[in-house]
Amino acid sequence: xxxxxxxxxxxxxxxxxxxxxxxxxxLPILSxxxxxxxxxxxxxxxxxxxxxxxxxFEAEVEKEGATTLPARRLFNIxxxxxxSEIQIDVDGKNAAxxxxxxxxxxxxxLPEEEFPPLPKxxxxxxxxxxxxxxxxxxxxxxxxxxxxxxxYVLNGLLFSFKDNKLxxxxxxxRRLAMVDIELEIPRSQETDxxxxxxxxxxxxxxxxxxxxxxxxxxxGQIAFDLNxxxxxxxxxxxxxxxxxxxxxxxxxxxxxxxxxxxxxxxRRVSLLASEKSNSIKLNxxxxxxDITANTPEVGEAKESLPVQYKGRDFSIAFNPEFLMAxxxxxxxxxxxxxxxxxxxxxxxxxxxxxxxxxxPMRISS
Amino acid sequence: xxxxxxxxxxxxxxxxKPHVSADTFKRWFSAVELAAVxxxxxxxxxxxxxxxxxxxxxxxxxxxAAVLTALGEPRQIEFISSESPINDSEPAATxxxxxxxxxxxxxxxxFGLNPRNTFESFVIGPNNEIAHAAALAVAQSPARTYNPLFxxxxxxxxxxxxxxxxxxxxxxxxKNTKVIYLSSExxxxxxxxxxxxxxxxxxxxxxxxxxxxxxDDIQFLGGKERSQEEFFHTFNTLxxxxxxxxxxxxxxxxxxxxxxxxxxxxxxWGLTAExxxxxxxxxxxxxxxxARGMQIKLPDQIFEFLANRIRSNVRRLEGALMxxxxxASLSGKALTQEVIExxxxxxxxEEARTxxxxxxxxxxxxxxFDVRLADxxxxxxxxxxxxxxxxxxxxxxxxxKSSLNEIGDAFGGRDHGTVLHxxxxxxxxxxxxxxxxxxxxxxxxxLQR
Numbered sequence: 001x002x003x004x005x006x007x008x009x010x011x012x013x014x015x016x017x018x019x020x021x022x023x024x025x026x027l028p029i030l031s032x033x034x035x036x037x038x039x040x041x042x043x044x045x046x047x048x049x050x051x052x053x054x055x056x057f058e059a060e061v062e063k064e065g066a067t068t069l070p071a072r073r074l075f076n077i078x079x080x081x082x083x084s085e086i087q088i089d090v091d092g093k094n095a096a097x098x099x100x101x102x103x104x105x106x107x108x109x110l111p112e113e114e115f116p117p118l119p120k121x122x123x124x125x126x127x128x129x130x131x132x133x134x135x136x137x138x139x140x141x142x143x144x145x146x147x148x149x150x151x152y153v154l155n156g157l158l159f160s161f162k163d164n165k166l167x168x169x170x171x172x173x174r175r176l177a178m179v180d181i182e183l184e185i186p187r188s189q190e191t192d193x194x195x196x197x198x199x200x201x202x203x204x205x206x207x208x209x210x211x212x213x214x215x216x217x218x219x220g221q222i223a224f225d226l227n228x229x230x231x232x233x234x235x236x237x238x239x240x241x242x243x244x245x246x247x248x249x250x251x252x253x254x255x256x257x258x259x260x261x262x263x264x265x266x267r268r269v270s271l272l273a274s275e276k277s278n279s280i281k282l283n284x285x286x287x288x289x290d291i292t293a294n295t296p297e298v299g300e301a302k303e304s305l306p307v308q309y310k311g312r313d314f315s316i317a318f319n320p321e322f323l324m325a326x327x328x329x330x331x332x333x334x335x336x337x338x339x340x341x342x343x344x345x346x347x348x349x350x351x352x353x354x355x356x357x358x359x360p361m362r363i364s365s
Numbered sequence: 366x367x368x369x370x371x372x373x374x375x376x377x378x379x380x381x382k383p384h385v386s387a388d389t390f391k392r393w394f395s396a397v398e399l400a401a402v403x404x405x406x407x408x409x410x411x412x413x414x415x416x417x418x419x420x421x422x423x424x425x426x427x428x429x430a431a432v433l434t435a436l437g438e439p440r441q442i443e444f445i446s447s448e449s450p451i452n453d454s455e456p457a458a459t460x461x462x463x464x465x466x467x468x469x470x471x472x473x474x475x476f477g478l479n480p481r482n483t484f485e486s487f488v489i490g491p492n493n494e495i496a497h498a499a500a501l502a503v504a505q506s507p508a509r510t511y512n513p514l515f516x517x518x519x520x521x522x523x524x525x526x527x528x529x530x531x532x533x534x535x536x537x538x539x540k541n542t543k544v545i546y547l548s549s550e551x552x553x554x555x556x557x558x559x560x561x562x563x564x565x566x567x568x569x570x571x572x573x574x575x576x577x578x579x580x581d582d583i584q585f586l587g588g589k590e591r592s593q594e595e596f597f598h599t600f601n602t603l604x605x606x607x608x609x610x611x612x613x614x615x616x617x618x619x620x621x622x623x624x625x626x627x628x629x630x631x632x633x634w635g636l637t638a639e640x641x642x643x644x645x646x647x648x649x650x651x652x653x654x655x656a657r658g659m660q661i662k663l664p665d666q667i668f669e670f671l672a673n674r675i676r677s678n679v680r681r682l683e684g685a686l687m688x689x690x691x692x693a694s695l696s697g698k699a700l701t702q703e704v705i706e707x708x709x710x711x712x713x714x715e716e717a718r719t720x721x722x723x724x725x726x727x728x729x730x731x732x733x734f735d736v737r738l739a740d741x742x743x744x745x746x747x748x749x750x751x752x753x754x755x756x757x758x759x760x761x762x763x764x765x766k767s768s769l770n771e772i773g774d775a776f777g778g779r780d781h782g783t784v785l786h787x788x789x790x791x792x793x794x795x796x797x798x799x800x801x802x803x804x805x806x807x808x809x810x811x812l813q814r
Contacts, residue, residue: 149539172422173421173422173423242415245416340388343389
């Protein structure tokens, strides 16, 4: 196998796939990237057996063939190369010679046959989504995925294809984020699946603002085909809990907030939220919210925010990180905060179908 | 749900309502049923797992408070989901992982964990409830709550039992977690071995890839400088990688001789839990539980006799029980107090030797308050002397079997009324002033050691 390519193209190709390679692995082949040179194009594939990514770049292929090379090492070398033209020549024993300007590297790879193939998708359910929509949806929901490994069904994002919409849900037991994406879904293609966190993170990196993504679901696995790149992942087995139970009933009070102003205030005040209780208080009074935090023996912070509010005076406490996460992920100027009382969950909404349920913290008097 | 459960659940509901909002109660608790009650745990049946997740994350404090109000004591709380029980311990297993699950069974024994040392077989009393709660919290969510967990206490009080219980709990919950349990002596030996055979890398890899590292009897690291250094790095790697570390020791970290300060400070970083010798009630409970485990029946007086006479150490208590039980089954003789006393005379003598004398108390108190030992018995009574003397009398009353008259005599021929007054006064001041209570419990525990 022999090909030449510009540094930028090779680097871009490697960047797309190299995150999947795990640093600690028992199978050495999994730290390698599979390179397959065909007419005018080189395909790159990495996998950790749970998630796999396949990308490609255009190159001048002199001799077709395939091999696997250590992904991190190759990436580090390419990144440091001085010249823009790179030539890679792999001999029959999977030793790759990399030439670029005055530099010469030789790295040893493993045979292509050892590389586990990505799963095939036959008899899959297929849905097409606009990349931009999916990217938006993931951004608005993925931060609420649980990292508690003991509740493994929550260690992923629920994709519910139903009633002509895709509903994305993430929860960690203290908060829940939910987004709807309008979509045409034939009855026969409806399904509920849980996509693991790692695949969601990678997918977010790969999605762009243009074009469509073709989603194929077959038993136990999912593929996202982004035209040039392909992401394949195992699904989390099990039933996602009935999240609808969490969404509170009708709100008593609703306040409209300017997202950025509110976010900035919360962030400033949270500087004095104690590490132990880690909460900030929202004190509602007529046309005003006082955001306060205090840590015994450290100090306190208070910021006032004029708002339209005519309800009763009351206070509610939230974990500031949990409150800021959706505010950071959203892009809308205005958000609505719906509340019932100081012990019931708060709900953050926007104009489009999105919902964020957040449990209040106990206010110690 | 039988009658008893229904009633208890009604009681619990009533206790719970003030703690949560009406909406919360309706939404989450109205669908909950009390499925089973055991002396240790309450099992709640929930319609599906979102109930469990949400209640565990948000309303556990309220539920625990309600249990405390309704039953007067804390219980473990468990949930059963009536939805098809999905396999909770094994996330989407690849063929590789399944393989490792299959050989997890034989591996368990090679962890060096005794299958009998579980949380279920641990008898909880006021002497060890903090340590037990901490251990359970660690086992339920390793590296989240208390890291490192440092358990210390005297011989045979359950340090090893708790550590092994953590290990087994974690393994049972998540099969491919890497649990390493060993004594610090074994750690040192393996380290020396690794130096000799020049395979330190392998040694490091073994320990630094653990998800849960339990090291028993860490005090033996004292004075072993290279091993301490190695352990220091292992500790840091694991801690930074958010892996749980559990350590046990026979004394507080700061009292381990020749242990580097950076290690001491690290040991004190997480939670330090002390195991104290069990009180009489706990000792009785332990004996009863053990007897049930060994399927032997003994009259109540014998349990009481053993619990009364063997105070210092659970292991010795079990040994004595075993000896009595085997004697009964082998000889077939009736068990009278004399027979048992004869049977256990070496143990009882040993116990008597470790019992505390009034003189020891006087010496310790005098040393602590920096007064002369002679002041304990003298007639002088300025406050600076009188109060330590009263403390000593109080401790003598609490820790020895001496009568009021005997104590009075030992303190320079004082009247029994004087002693009684001293006890009352100290008790009252302990209630009023935290500092005095702390001082006295400090002296108390240093005497017991």
